[in-house]
Amino acid sequence: MKQYQSWGRYFKYTHQVHKIRWPGRAETVLQTTNRLVLPFGMGRSYGDSCLNDGGLLLDTTPMNRFMAFNRKKGLLRCEAGVTLAEILKVIVPHHWFLTVTPGTKFVTVGGAIANDVHGKNHACAGTFGCHVTQFELLRSSGERLLCSPAKNPDWFRATIGGLGLTGLILWAEIKLKPIAGPYIEEDIIKFGNLEEFFDIAAESEANYEYTVAWLDSLSHGQSLGKGLFMRGNPAKPPYTHMPHRPSGLRVTVPLNAPNFALNRLTMRAFNLLYYEKELSKIKRRLVHYEPFFYPLDAVHQWNRIYGPRGFMQYQCVVPYNDGYQAIKTIVHKMATSGLNPFLNVFKTFGDYPSPGLMSFPQKGVTLAIDFPNQGRATLDLQTEIDAIVREAGGVSGYAAKDSRISAADFQHFFPQWAEFSRFVDPKFSSSFWRRVTTR
Template sequence: MRSRPRAGRRYGAALVPVPMRNGNGSGVSMIEGWGGIGVPGRELRSENLERVTERAVLSRGLGRSYGDSSLPPASVGEVVNTTLADRLLAFDEETGLMRAEAGLSLLALNRIFLPRGWFVPVTPGTQFVTLGGMVASDVHGKEHHVRGCFGEHVTRLKMRVADGRVLWCSDEQHQDLFRATIGGMGLTGHILEVEVRMMRIPTAWILQESRRVDDIDEFIARLKDASHRLPATMGWIDLLTRGKNMGRGTLMAGDFASADVAPKRFPKPLPRVTMPFELPSWTVDRWSVRAFNTAYYWKHLPREMHGIVHWETFFYPLDMIRHWNRMYGARGFTQYQCVLPDSAGPSAPRRLLEILTSRGGASMLCVIKNCGPEGKGILSFPMPGTSIALDIPVRDDTQQLVDALNEFVLREGGRIYLTKDQFTRPEHFRAMEPRLPKFQEIRAKWDPEQRIRSAQSVRLFGDKP
């Protein structure tokens, strides 16, 4: 199965720079992460990733990593934007095995496969990611406790490694490279093609149950219970309410609905709105976040609700607002995501929230999920425990807040998600990541001169700037 040729393509296999943000004609612009951090540089685009990656220090897709993991070091100008290399190359309807170029987006993949009764076995919380980015971050989702990370379903990768060779890697061939690339933040080579096994689904509708929960301790208990019954679970919690109702929120769980209970029609695309401009940074403060959290909590007026919902509503609620990151203003925001292991005990999430609230942290979005076993990726994020993700507006004291959160996570034996990170200090990361030496050993084998690196690898791994 092959995708249709895209209409209106002007560039062919030519090498072209991405349009500049600053318009100064210099060929250099600010390349930004989703959280608003930016570095000077130039993105190169081509349909032929094998050729264009000769010149680049890093590959990146749609730029939805929050911090600096998809940004080049400040002294290095060029990275590859993979989004023109987005062909669907092969699909086996008997086995679900699909192969595509690394720049194919999850949005396009869903549009192609959902009407045909297939879905990715693991999805992050946005469709605006590429297949290559999903591998590099080894994305996880609401279903991690059942299906693991995305990398568990990837069978092969075609890569261009630092010395210029183009090769395939898998669990049978160059296994060290394969497992270091899954969750390796693009630091082991340029991902050119991805082969992954898709999942059959009965319909594109979701049978969802949701519940309003009064505090974080009850939330953790109910999250664990829902995870035993349903493959997709997550919750939103209120971070600013203190006392006995700290961590109150809404728990959601669900699965694809069977044909006998789902509507007969295929779900229509949902309308989207656009955040037209950046809001002033002062609009996201404790008072506005408190008002939002209170309204969101009481929106779920019945204690329990059951019903059929749209797949986009369930998996990608924030995708309904284009450029939603603009609400945090010119200073931007960071998303802090950690996983607290089961060994830390059920009260660990409450203790983390107490640190956040005691320091005046305000998060409009806090997502909590249950995580299952570690995956095959050497630096993959999840471990058995509870994942907590916080959106934090950047302020003068954000570094101190992240330091305090990291010190707690380190004491409890947890770790952070590199795709979201912007402020972690290298000593904290190295202390919480005992797998790093093995990763660095494999990386040095395939790239002894550190030709492939990022702003994040300079900051955390000690790479040359």
């Protein structure tokens, strides 16, 4: 049976759950319950923004019907529980793609809107919410609001990045992006330190739609911040060959690894292999979109490798002007912390504005780090990094990732929270929201 946990598996909360297959069921539940409710999709946010301890979850995944697909205009309308994976199955054969996609396709449309997720093309396409043309919102009062940039625009703004707190999104319509085929022309470039990373990032900005970098977080000294830079563009036919889609065989991590499985030694081994598997400085190849956008989706339940203690993901964004020094300090702090940060990702955000009031991205460099949960020390390190981010004028406390930010820090990074809270439905709440709004 489905586990109602978040992806980091750090919080051990209990919920009452109602599966929502039809909107009428949600109306009944909202009318009759005296608990606080929160919509729940695939549970892919890392922290507690998809959790509601002691409350009720409305599992929207059975509400997963497509409603309309305009193949000429590239407009897709579907219910909130449809996953991006299902959408891709339907649209890619007709030469359409998601304009913005996060690093996993196992998220629902409702969740993608509620977290206003971003991908590897933020500079040229912004966030997921930038391409939502309209949606319907069900409030606990029974009122249904059709929201778009023109209709109920304040509700539209509040609900994009609104963490599921403004009501239940019943369905949404999104604008797709035309593609010639399912392939990406990808470059993988090795960089030996942070300076090189910034050079490659600046050089790639103009000519590459998709950019992302993986960082070996355990190296320091001379090679502090070495890693692999991946950049790509949609490939145009004629193709040199047809890369196969490596999804025939899927692996699942069958059970929890012991807590000690991911230690400094195993991580070093992984990092070494991952970095050194690319022999040449730069490698160009044609790949299917699956391994390019969703490399981790090939391993189901990969979060189990962290063991029963779970893990936390930390993400921040730091503006360019001051960013270089701040990023260097953060990376150095991580590498020398002894807390085994793993799977670190660098991306750049452009100044493409999101309609979302509470949206996270702003122009700058963003860093996402996975920390195995090692208790107090892991929490303290993140608080220290927060201070550096704050100093540099950046933002931390991305709700889709965060597990620990204090209310004061959150309110500093998201001063618009007070304005947003006027749109929060009186019957909706989350563990995250209670954590960051109580002093």
